[in-house]
Amino acid sequence: METIESKKIVVPGEVLATGMDFLPSSGTFRDKDKIISIYVGLTNISGRVIRVIPLRGRYIPKRDDTVIGRIIDMTFSNWFIDMNCANIGVLSVREISEFVERGADLADYFSYGDYIVCKISKVTRASVDLTMRGPGLRKLGPGKLITIDSSKVPRIIGKQGSMISMIKEKTNCRIVVGQNGTIWIQGAPEDEMVAAEAIYKINQESHREGLTEEIAALLEKKISKNKPMQREGEEQRGRENHEEE
Amino acid sequence: MKRSDGRAPDELRKMEAKTGVIKRADGSAMFRIGETIAYAAVHGPRELHPKFLQNPEKGLLRCNYNMMAFSGSGERVRPSPNRRSREISLVTEKALEPVLDLTAYPNAVIDIFIELLQTDAGTRCAGICAAAMALADAGIPMKDLVSALSIGYLKNEIILDINGEEDMNEGATDIAFACLPRTGEITLLQIDGEIKKEILLKGLEKAKEAARKIADIQRKALKERYHDKNVA
Numbered sequence: 001m002e003t004i005e006s007k008k009i010v011v012p013g014e015v016l017a018t019g020m021d022f023l024p025s026s027g028t029f030r031d032k033d034k035i036i037s038i039y040v041g042l043t044n045i046s047g048r049v050i051r052v053i054p055l056r057g058r059y060i061p062k063r064d065d066t067v068i069g070r071i072i073d074m075t076f077s078n079w080f081i082d083m084n085c086a087n088i089g090v091l092s093v094r095e096i097s098e099f100v101e102r103g104a105d106l107a108d109y110f111s112y113g114d115y116i117v118c119k120i121s122k123v124t125r126a127s128v129d130l131t132m133r134g135p136g137l138r139k140l141g142p143g144k145l146i147t148i149d150s151s152k153v154p155r156i157i158g159k160q161g162s163m164i165s166m167i168k169e170k171t172n173c174r175i176v177v178g179q180n181g182t183i184w185i186q187g188a189p190e191d192e193m194v195a196a197e198a199i200y201k202i203n204q205e206s207h208r209e210g211l212t213e214e215i216a217a218l219l220e221k222k223i224s225k226n227k228p229m230q231r232e233g234e235e236q237r238g239r240e241n242h243e244e245e
Numbered sequence: 246m247k248r249s250d251g252r253a254p255d256e257l258r259k260m261e262a263k264t265g266v267i268k269r270a271d272g273s274a275m276f277r278i279g280e281t282i283a284y285a286a287v288h289g290p291r292e293l294h295p296k297f298l299q300n301p302e303k304g305l306l307r308c309n310y311n312m313m314a315f316s317g318s319g320e321r322v323r324p325s326p327n328r329r330s331r332e333i334s335l336v337t338e339k340a341l342e343p344v345l346d347l348t349a350y351p352n353a354v355i356d357i358f359i360e361l362l363q364t365d366a367g368t369r370c371a372g373i374c375a376a377a378m379a380l381a382d383a384g385i386p387m388k389d390l391v392s393a394l395s396i397g398y399l400k401n402e403i404i405l406d407i408n409g410e411e412d413m414n415e416g417a418t419d420i421a422f423a424c425l426p427r428t429g430e431i432t433l434l435q436i437d438g439e440i441k442k443e444i445l446l447k448g449l450e451k452a453k454e455a456a457r458k459i460a461d462i463q464r465k466a467l468k469e470r471y472h473d474k475n476v477a
Contacts, residue, residue, distance in 0.1 A: 011467045012344070012381050013389030013427045013460075029388070036427070038386040040467050055471065057384020058271060058290055060349075086290040086304075086353035125301050125351040151384060207471055 006045045009055075009207065010037040016050050027052030042207055055207060059085040059150035059180040061120050061128045068140070068178030069130070071114045074106045081118065083180045084147060087128045091118060095131040115140040115184065117176055140176065143186035146196050148203040150181035155206040156199060163202070163212060170219040171195040194222040246402050249410045255451050257394065257406045257458065262374070262466035264382045272383025274466065276375035278394075279408055280365035285375035286358045287383040293354040304350030308337040310372055312361045318409065333369045334359075340373050340423040340433035341380065344388045355385065365409040366419075367395040373423050373433065378463050382470070390463050391432060392456040393423035396448045398440045403448045405455050420445070422452045426460035429453045 003017040010016065016028060017035040024030045027039045028050055037043075039054040061067075061083065069081035069089055081089035093100045096109065110116060116139050122129040131137070148156065156177055157164045168175050173187030173195045183199060185192045198215050205211060248254070258279030267273035270286035277283070293299045310333040312322045326334075337359065345355070357379065359372040370393035377391040397407035398418035404411065412419055418438030424431045431449070440448075 009468050009471050011390065011464045012387035013425070014464070015427075027386075031428075036388075038388065039384060040381050054384045056272065056382065086292060086350055088292065149384075 003045070003050075004043055006043055007207075007209070008043045009040070010043055010052060011040050012038055016043060016052070021048065023049050025049045025051040027054060054151045056149050057151050059083065061085060061087055061089070061123050062179070063120055063123055065120045065179035066117060066137070067120060067130075067180040068115055068117055068145075068176065068182035068184055069180070071110050071112055071116065074110075074112075076103075076106070079106060079110055081116070081130060083128075083178075084182055085150075085180060089118070089120070089128045089130045091116075091130040091132065095121070095129075095133060097133050097137070110139060115145065115182075117178065117184075136176075140184050141186065143174075143184050144192040144196060146183050146185070146199060148181045148183065148199060150179065152203045152206045153177060153179055153181055155211075156183070156202055158212065163215065166212070166216060167195050167198055167219065170216070170223055171198075191223070194219060197222070246400060248404060250408060254402055254404045255455065257455055258408065260459065260462050262378060262462050264378055264466050264470050270379070270383075272379045272381070272385070274375045274378035274382055276371050276378065276463075278367060278371050278374075278406065280363055281367050281371045282362040283368065283371040283375040284360045284362060285372065285379040286360075287355065287376070287379040287385070288358075289355040289383075290350040290353040290385075291356070293352060298354075299352040301351045302348065304347040304352070305354045306338050306342055306345060306347060306357070307354050308334045308341070308357045308359065308376070310334040310337055310359045310361075310369070312364060312368065316361045316364045318364070333372070336421075336433055336435065337369065337373055337376060340393065341376055341391055343430070343432050344377070344391055344425065345380070346386060346388075349386070355380070355383075366407055366412040367421075369421055369433075370394050370423065374459060374463060378467060381467055389425040389427050390460055391423055392426045392459040392463065393421070393433060394452060394455055394459060396420040396422055396452050398438065398444060398448065403444065403451060405451060420448065420452075422449065422456075424453055424456050426457050429456075 014037045015034045024035045037052045039052050041052040041054040044051040067083050069083040072082045073080040079091040083089050118130040121131040171191040173185050176184040185195050261277040264274045266275045267286045272287040275284050310330050314324050357376050361368050373393040394406050397404040418440045421435040423433035
């Protein structure tokens with residue numbers, strides 16, 4: 001009976017464990033007494049459960065995921081949303097938070113090429129239904145859009161949002177992360193660039209440990225180099241607040 | 246018997262593999278065996294067009310095998326799809342399908358493009374090896390990798406991974422073979438020429454063993470993409 005260690009890179013068909021002591025979870029399957037990986041990914045062993053987290057891959061729509069999509073088409077009652085995956089999402093007029101009058105032009109609400117934050121309400125073999133009813137679901141304004149692997153999204157967000165809130169805080173940007181790997185960043189142009197660079201770095205090197213510290217250092221360096229002026233301004237503002245107290 | 250390039254009968258040509266070679270693809274890989282070089286790019290799962298091909302029960306695996314115009318040994322290869330390349334595209338699909346679960350991609354397609362940059366026999370096998378790596382690199386769930394090689398039967402002897410010169414020999418039997426390296430299940434077997442059943446079975450056993458060696462190279466290449474950055 002052998003087992004592989006946690007956080008090891010494995011490939012499809014690789015035997016992760018032999019014997020009946022372990023249970024196959026996502027990214028693995030059991031063939032007789034062996035547990036085998038189906039992805040190029042990182043192993044994750046918690047207790048008796050073996051899991052493989054894929055390192056790359058297209059987004060597969062799941063219910064209750066918040067995604068960022070682009071309006072690519074519309075009929076008189078639906079919008080069609082490209083979510084950067086195999087299926088096209090359908091957003092019905094009934095599913096948006098505003099009241100839409102009968103016979104209204106849907107382009108007045110969301111037009112071709114608009115990006116929206118929406119939630120997947122239902123996934124069937126025939127279609128992926130979306131909804132805009134819920135907190136934070138809206139049309140996106142001007143900003144920078146970048147795309148990363150959807151499998152890296154949990155790493156971008158971090159434990160309890162630690163990574164993303166750090167990037168937001170350090171770069172002073174508003175960021176929305178879609179589960180499909182599309183990310184919207186809004187802030188000063190230089191800050192947007194720094195935030196995007198940090199996110200790309202995480203995307204590239206998600207399998208490494210101690211990445212949070214590295215990203216923190218990167219942000220610190222870039223931001224202070226970028227704008228010493230604004231940093232001073234910020235400090236002043238800080239001081240003013242202090243005085244008010 | 247000494248082979249034309251001095252190899253032992255069951256010795257493979259020098260192999261080389263790399264993943265992530267095509268930036269815009271979802272997954273990509275290069276596989277080189279001797280003078281045969283195959284590049285494979287995987288796109289998808291993505292929406293399937295034309296729409297009438299869409300199947301709500303099952304996704305489609307679509308392969309495109311192509312020998313580049315300059316890839317032959319002298320004469321220019323005409324760039325249009327021909328009967329041979331269509332057949333190879335089809336058998337490549339059939340060789341790769343058993344490791345995928347296409348029911349997970351209703352109405353969608355996984356496209357594989359295989360380009361041969363340089364050819365010296367065994368192109369479909371090199372193509373399958375590259376395509377299997379590209380599929381894994383694209384993050385598509387797979388039961389196993391697929392490893393392929395050619396088996397030859399020349400002058401009453403089984404030889405593995407025949408090269409172009411051996412292939413040209415009068416009376417040479419050329420067998421294209423692909424299998425899942427872990428279980429040894431055969432996913433492709435094409436025979437061009439004549440061979441006795443007993444000899445063929447013996448050859449298949451040898452080929453399965455050799456396929457494991459190829460799989461090791463494929464696995465290493467898939468992991469290498471991530472190992473580089475561990476060092477940095």
